[in-house]
Amino acid sequence: MLDFDYHNPTRIIFGKDRLDTIGSLVPADARVLITYGGGSAKRSGIIERVRETLAGREVHEFGGIEPNPQYDTLMKAVEVVRAENIDFLLAVGGGSVIDGTKFVALAAHYDGDAAELLAYGLAPITADAAKRVLPLGTVLTLPATGSEMNSGAVISRGEVKYPVMSGLVFPVFSILDPTLTFSLPETQVANGVVDAFVHVTEQYITYPVGAAVQDRIAEAVLKTLIDVGPTSVAEPEDYAARANHEWSATLALCGIVGAGVPQDWATHMIGHTLTALFGIDHGKSLAIVHPSLLDVRREQKREKLLQYAARVWDLDMGDDDARIDGAIGRTRAFFESLGIATRLGSYGVTEADIPRVIESLEAQGMTALGETGDLTLEHVDAILRASL
Numbered sequence: 498m499l500d501f502d503y504h505n506p507t508r509i510i511f512g513k514d515r516l517d518t519i520g521s522l523v524p525a526d527a528r529v530l531i532t533y534g535g536g537s538a539k540r541s542g543i544i545e546r547v548r549e550t551l552a553g554r555e556v557h558e559f560g561g562i563e564p565n566p567q568y569d570t571l572m573k574a575v576e577v578v579r580a581e582n583i584d585f586l587l588a589v590g591g592g593s594v595i596d597g598t599k600f601v602a603l604a605a606h607y608d609g610d611a612a613e614l615l616a617y618g619l620a621p622i623t624a625d626a627a628k629r630v631l632p633l634g635t636v637l638t639l640p641a642t643g644s645e646m647n648s649g650a651v652i653s654r655g656e657v658k659y660p661v662m663s664g665l666v667f668p669v670f671s672i673l674d675p676t677l678t679f680s681l682p683e684t685q686v687a688n689g690v691v692d693a694f695v696h697v698t699e700q701y702i703t704y705p706v707g708a709a710v711q712d713r714i715a716e717a718v719l720k721t722l723i724d725v726g727p728t729s730v731a732e733p734e735d736y737a738a739r740a741n742h743e744w745s746a747t748l749a750l751c752g753i754v755g756a757g758v759p760q761d762w763a764t765h766m767i768g769h770t771l772t773a774l775f776g777i778d779h780g781k782s783l784a785i786v787h788p789s790l791l792d793v794r795r796e797q798k799r800e801k802l803l804q805y806a807a808r809v810w811d812l813d814m815g816d817d818d819a820r821i822d823g824a825i826g827r828t829r830a831f832f833e834s835l836g837i838a839t840r841l842g843s844y845g846v847t848e849a850d851i852p853r854v855i856e857s858l859e860a861q862g863m864t865a866l867g868e869t870g871d872l873t874l875e876h877v878d879a880i881l882r883a884s885l
Contacts, residue, residue, distance in 0.1 A: 498711075499708075510672050512673075512674065513736075514676075519672065529586075530587070531544060531556060532586060532594055532601070534562050534594045566593050567654070568653065572604070578631070579605065595635050595642070595650075602633050603666060606628055606630070606631075612654070614627075617661060618660055620662065622663035623663075635670075636671075636672045639685060639689060640745075641693060642689075643750030644750075645671035645673065647751055651769065675742075683836065687730045687837050691835065699761045699765060702761070702802060712758075715754045721745050723831060729742040760868060764786045766858070767877060771846070775845070781844070786880060786884060788839060789881075792825055797868075797871075803821065807820070809824070858874060
């Protein structure tokens with residue numbers, strides 16, 4: 498097992514009818530900015546219910562944070578924070594709203610051009626760099642990214658999606674009430690299942706380091722998503738399925754699975770670029786890339802692919818390559834069983850578009866990806882061609 502430091506200060510409040518706890522978690526004298534997305538949280542009444550729990554505090558709202566939160570939009574929220582002397586942020590939404598709110602927390606009192614925060618990429622933004630960071634809480638309405646219990650965000654500017662990492666933006670608390678997700682469209686729920694699944698495999702299907710506990714946790718989350726994912730999509734008010742989906746998505750990226758193990762993230766980096774260039778939903782971009790990446794990288798990932806085949810898909814017959822083929826095939830079939838196409842052509846992306854993806858990754862400096870840093874742009878080209 499690799500050496501690691503693990504710290505996660507986020508308090509999780511899970512279950513039905515937990516919004517009332519917000520009043521005891523946000524300081525009584527706080528000046529609060531509620532952030533949300535396209536308006537469904539407003540129309541559904543969640544924002545009003547949240548406001549009621551904040552009685553006695555000065556409360557402001559900022560809506561319109563996009564599914565891929567845009568830097569320019571977030572800077573408008575920063576202007577509100579500064580103008581109204583906001584000292585607590587409360588994100589109501591899915592991963593994009595939470596990610597965007599984390600960036601607002603970092604940027605609000607940043608000493609310099611806030612665009613500099615995007616340059617950190619996967620390197621953590623330190624306290625010295627960020628100066629003063631606002632505390633934030635979350636009310637999760639879409640189980641997918643795990644942003645409610647981690648310190649990462651992905652922010653879009655132009656045709657680039659920037660990972661932003663800082664231990665300063667762990668949410669103080671997150672409310673996870675599965676009933677708040679019942680009205681989600683099927684495609685968003687399906688995207689969320691895929692996102693959580695790939696979060697786990699990016700930390701699990703790498704190479705063995707003797708991290709038995711982390712492996713078993715990863716396998717448990719994957720098998721749970723396989724079991725409950727189709728029901729969570731098809732039967733939105735099945736509380737047990739949606740609750741297990743939601744908790745799986747949170748566990749997938751709260752740091753437990755990835756502690757002390759190699760991590761890949763090439764699927765996400767390529768997927769982010771597909772989203773930025775072609776507008777493909779994040780979850781769908783992962784479903785396109787991941788099976789092909791596993792196939793192209795089968796030699797580097799052989800031991801863990803065989804473990805994945807045996808422990809997650811119960812494939813223990815036949816030769817090694819047959820079992821790996823079976824595991825990759827079942828992964829693709831699982832994504833498609835959720836109603837998600839796994840080929841680029843289904844989204845109008847052709848072979849002629851591949852150089853554009855390669856050029857974008859090169860411009861971002863993403864030329865040595867993967868858990869061992871040897872996944873080159875030539876490999877990316879092969880992965881994309883296998884995904885057509």
